[in-house]
Amino acid sequence: xxxxxxxxxxxxxxxxxxxxxxxxxxxxxxxxxxxxxxxxxxxxxxxxxxxxxxxxxxxxxxxxxxxxxxxxxxxxxxxxxxxxxxxxxxxxxxxxxxxxxxxxxxxxxxxxxxxxxxxxxxxxxxxxxxxxxxxxxxxxxxxxxxxxxxxxxxxxxxx
Numbered sequence: 001x002x003x004x005x006x007x008x009x010x011x012x013x014x015x016x017x018x019x020x021x022x023x024x025x026x027x028x029x030x031x032x033x034x035x036x037x038x039x040x041x042x043x044x045x046x047x048x049x050x051x052x053x054x055x056x057x058x059x060x061x062x063x064x065x066x067x068x069x070x071x072x073x074x075x076x077x078x079x080x081x082x083x084x085x086x087x088x089x090x091x092x093x094x095x096x097x098x099x100x101x102x103x104x105x106x107x108x109x110x111x112x113x114x115x116x117x118x119x120x121x122x123x124x125x126x127x128x129x130x131x132x133x134x135x136x137x138x139x140x141x142x143x144x145x146x147x148x149x150x151x152x153x154x155x156x157x158x159x
Contacts, residue, residue, distance in 0.1 A: 011108045056110040060103030075117050076101035
């Protein structure tokens with residue numbers, strides 16, 4: 001990743017500042033970079049004592065890299081797909097509408113979406129665990145648009 005190129009755009013600079021605050025690092029290989037893929041490693045570990053990684057692909061998908069499980073999965077928003085019709089043995093037809101992942105074609109939009117997802121689903125949810133036991137919190141979590149992170153007593157607005 002070219003940090004100078006990223007810092008020239010205010011949206012990229014904001015994302016990089018947030019990633020630096022949260023200690024999220026770019027671990028893309030040379031081949032991945034050539035293909036337009038950026039892999040980000042979170043400071044926390046998942047199952048199997050390996051770091052959690054997310055990747056942003058030039059195809060428009062954002063995925064968990066699956067280091068802590070047997071496969072990776074797409075974190076893109078799911079929307080209804082095109083309806084499909086199936087003919088039953090008795091001659092009737094059934095309509096099926098499945099879910100498809102909505103692609104995010106612009107890289108900065110993928111990174112912003114990934115940061116919101118990671119903060120909500122990894123940092124906030126994991127902060128509710130103590131010694132691998134779930135701790136119930138009665139108050140509703142803050143909406144993702146108003147997320148504030150406190151690092152060493154300093155408040156930062158995240159996205």
